[in-house]
Amino acid sequence: xxxxxxxxxxxxxxxxxxxxxxxxxxxxxxxxxxxxxxxxxxxxxxxxxxxxxxxxxxxxxxxxxxxxxxxxxxxxxxxxxxxxxxxxxxxxxxxxxxxxxxxxxxxxxxxxxxxxxxxxxxxxxxxxxxxxxxxxxxxxxxxxxxxxxxxxxxxxxxxxxxxxxxxxxxxxxxxxxxxxxxxxxxxxxxxxxxxxxxxxxxxxxxxxxxxxxxxxxxxxxxxxxxxx
Numbered sequence: 001x002x003x004x005x006x007x008x009x010x011x012x013x014x015x016x017x018x019x020x021x022x023x024x025x026x027x028x029x030x031x032x033x034x035x036x037x038x039x040x041x042x043x044x045x046x047x048x049x050x051x052x053x054x055x056x057x058x059x060x061x062x063x064x065x066x067x068x069x070x071x072x073x074x075x076x077x078x079x080x081x082x083x084x085x086x087x088x089x090x091x092x093x094x095x096x097x098x099x100x101x102x103x104x105x106x107x108x109x110x111x112x113x114x115x116x117x118x119x120x121x122x123x124x125x126x127x128x129x130x131x132x133x134x135x136x137x138x139x140x141x142x143x144x145x146x147x148x149x150x151x152x153x154x155x156x157x158x159x160x161x162x163x164x165x166x167x168x169x170x171x172x173x174x175x176x177x178x179x180x181x182x183x184x185x186x187x188x189x190x191x192x193x194x195x196x197x198x199x200x201x202x203x204x205x206x207x208x209x210x211x212x213x214x215x216x217x218x219x220x221x222x223x224x225x226x227x228x
Contacts, residue, residue, distance in 0.1 A: 011070055016091035018064055019077035023096055025058050026078065029210045042096060045210070046105050048217075051075035057209050059193040173215050177203070179223060181216045 004012070030045065032038050046054075055061065055071040066074065080102050081095030082088065095102065180202070184195040196209045207215075 012088065013091075014066070015070055015074050015077055016082055016088055018066070018074055019082070020093055021064070022058065022060065022074060022078040025060075026054075026096065029058070029208050031208075031210075041210075043101065043105070046079060046097065047108055050109075057192045057213065059191065173219055175222055178216060178219045181212055182220065182223065185216070 026042065027033075027038075030038055030041050035041060049057070051072040051074075054075050060066060060071060060074065061068065077095075079096045080099065081093050082091050085092070097105070177199070181195060181199060184190050184198050185192065190198065192209050192213055196207055196212045199205070199212055200207055
């Protein structure tokens with residue numbers, strides 16, 4: 001193994017120290033313990049988004065004062081964990097998803113160049129295909145955390161397209177609100193976090209960034225072509 005420089009070691013230490021905090025951020029964002037489909041939502045979210053996308057959604061750069069170079073390995077570690085007993089063993093922790101699931105997601109994200117700008121792969125799949133991906137990822141059959149699965153809540157899952165009603169706040173989005181999100185994010189070029197803040201202030205709500213993103217991506221087909 002090539003000897004690492006002090007600068008590289010410092011970056012690794014920072015990555016391993018911050019990754020568990022990123023895990024907490026994602027759990028909060030996707031409603032861990034409140035959302036019975038948390039694991040499935042997390043699985044779909046990771047397929048839809050690159051590490052850089054997720055770092056932007058969580059505003060990692062500004063909140064933790066990190067450089068761009070550390071963002072990709074940081075998010076990757078949050079999902080994969082650190083299990084090396086010979087290198088930095090003091091930082092060992094479990095990832096948000098298991099190794100096989102992470103490996104499968106990586107294959108899905110890069111197969112046939114199937115992503116659009118790093119996002120939206122899952123939007124192109126039918127509900128049946130989405131459920132099958134979750135099955136292959138070990139998220140069906142009570143394999144993760146003992147929480148509800150497609151097989152125990154199949155009808156609710158199909159209707160929700162793998163996103164639980166609770167995670168999205170049981171909120172009925174108007175066409176005007178969807179247009180507002182699109183204008184803030186893509187018209188004004190705001191981050192998803194800032195878009196969420198603007199929507200919360202305008203509508204006196206307490207949406208999460210995840211809710212705003214999912215609302216837009218799942219409803220943008222309702223917008224006139226010129227507004228998408």
